[in-house]
Amino acid sequence: MSQPLATRAPAKINLTLHVLGRRTDGYHELESLVAFAEAGDELQLVPGPGLSLEVSGPTAALAGNDADNLVLKAARLLAERVEGLKMGAFHLVKNLPVAAGIGGGSSDAAAALRLLAELNDLPLSHPAMREAACLTGADVPVCLEPKARMMRGIGEELGPALALPPLLAVLVNPRVPVETPAVFKAFGLQPGQPLDAAWHPVLEMTSAHSLLGNLKAARNDLEPPALNVQPVIGEALELVARTEGCRLARMSGSGATVFGLYEDSQSAADAARSILGRRPDWWVEATRLR
Numbered sequence: 001m002s003q004p005l006a007t008r009a010p011a012k013i014n015l016t017l018h019v020l021g022r023r024t025d026g027y028h029e030l031e032s033l034v035a036f037a038e039a040g041d042e043l044q045l046v047p048g049p050g051l052s053l054e055v056s057g058p059t060a061a062l063a064g065n066d067a068d069n070l071v072l073k074a075a076r077l078l079a080e081r082v083e084g085l086k087m088g089a090f091h092l093v094k095n096l097p098v099a100a101g102i103g104g105g106s107s108d109a110a111a112a113l114r115l116l117a118e119l120n121d122l123p124l125s126h127p128a129m130r131e132a133a134c135l136t137g138a139d140v141p142v143c144l145e146p147k148a149r150m151m152r153g154i155g156e157e158l159g160p161a162l163a164l165p166p167l168l169a170v171l172v173n174p175r176v177p178v179e180t181p182a183v184f185k186a187f188g189l190q191p192g193q194p195l196d197a198a199w200h201p202v203l204e205m206t207s208a209h210s211l212l213g214n215l216k217a218a219r220n221d222l223e224p225p226a227l228n229v230q231p232v233i234g235e236a237l238e239l240v241a242r243t244e245g246c247r248l249a250r251m252s253g254s255g256a257t258v259f260g261l262y263e264d265s266q267s268a269a270d271a272a273r274s275i276l277g278r279r280p281d282w283w284v285e286a287t288r289l290r
């Protein structure tokens, strides 16, 4: 039997997210500074005939039918574009909350593409790889090489990888799923409607302190509509903002996950402990962002 290949599918965090308008096809033009956490799912591929998926882990039951899993969708889309693509049996260990604004399914799909690239000696920059990523979902391209960068368009325009200063975060999810289309709908733009919301920062990467200054001047435009869809997000934001040493509390993606940023790992660890003390049933992770 061939050796299994393995990779981690880290949570995606939208440090900023500005909506620039709605295209006539209904999708929204975005501008987002994206980073990645240490927390994530784990994906393994045992090379062999055919394509299959087994899912286990704490949040496996919430991820829907295996047949509809984005891991299989991405693999099929790549197989349609690369003749004789070698595949195999995927095993996904699902740790991340589902429908949580941290791109769990997208990161899993991107991880599947990375493993197939490795197995087939394909570069990640191969056009078939990029196409399969875009067609799987808007957040998949940025997850393909999970490093901090600017993301534009509907998610397909990626800036160069950025070396972030140490950013210590706490991720908090109230374990309430929030569906992305419902939040975009609540944002309320008509197809074809532009918005004047561009954010062209000169990112200050020399220290966490200076980058935090940039981040504070930005927003997540999906926060107000997500709060309408799921008011518990407001509670999570308040709880995080009130922790000792919290420099910024914001929602990621379309929610409901909220992150707090801290200048040192002790403050982040203390904040995570304090939030979990108050909400023992919530998902809370202290993590560095890259």
Ligand SMILES: C[C@](O)(CO)[C@H](O)COP(=O)(O)OP(=O)(O)OC[C@H]1O[C@@H](n2ccc(N)nc2=O)[C@H](O)[C@@H]1O
Residues within 6 Å of the ligand: 014, 017, 026, 027, 028, 029, 030, 032, 101, 103, 106, 136, 137, 138, 139, 140, 153, 154, 155, 180, 181, 184, 253, 254
């Ligand atoms: C909000 C973000 O998480 C920010 O990173 C992403 O834009 C969402 O990415 P995603 O979940 O991978 O999105 P998809 O699965 O491709 O699309 C789900 C739905 O979200 C809406 N959608 C998504 C991305 C985008 N730029 N504009 C949209 O309007 C569309 O209604 C679409 O039907």
Ligand SMILES: Nc1ncnc2c1ncn2[C@@H]1O[C@H](COP(=O)(O)OP(=O)(O)OP(=O)(O)O)[C@@H](O)[C@H]1O
Residues within 6 Å of the ligand: 062, 063, 064, 065, 068, 069, 070, 071, 097, 098, 099, 100, 101, 102, 103, 104, 105, 106, 108, 109, 139, 178, 180, 253, 254, 255
């Ligand atoms: N591998 C997967 N992990 C999680 N959900 C999956 C997966 N494959 C398909 N799904 C489906 O995708 C939907 C969105 O789940 P996901 O966790 O990716 O959302 P999200 O974190 O809000 O994503 P995003 O931040 O990209 O909007 C769920 O309703 C789920 O049924």
